[in-house]
Amino acid sequence: MGNKIPAWVRNKYLIxxxxxxxxxxxxxxxxxxxxxxxxxxxxxxxxxxxxxxxxISRDSTAINKLTSDPEALERYAREQYLMKRTGxxxxxxxED
Numbered sequence: 172m173g174n175k176i177p178a179w180v181r182n183k184y185l186i187x188x189x190x191x192x193x194x195x196x197x198x199x200x201x202x203x204x205x206x207x208x209x210x211x212x213x214x215x216x217x218x219x220x221x222x223x224x225x226x227i228s229r230d231s232t233a234i235n236k237l238t239s240d241p242e243a244l245e246r247y248a249r250e251q252y253l254m255k256r257t258g259x260x261x262x263x264x265x266e267d
Contacts, residue, residue: 179185196203237244248254255261
């Protein structure tokens with residue numbers, strides 16, 4: 172009657188493996204939860220990096236166009252800074 176604990180629960184290797192696994196999953200500096208958060212942050216940073224690379228490419232193209240084409244520069248100045256030629260009237264139309 173005194174020995175009701177199953178043999179597989181009394182196995183010292185199983186107990187040691189469970190303790191090590193619990194330690195690695197929850198208490199270690201490189202635990203599972205931290206690794207999951209780091210991977211999620213890495214995925215977000217890669218998406219952000221791709222966005223900024225596309226923005227850099229788009230801006231570089233715009234800069235090249237503005238420095239090489241005077242008509243494009245004039246168009247940009249008129250649209251962005253509301254510049255006008257002498258004797259010309261500019262009307263601002265705001266669309267809803």
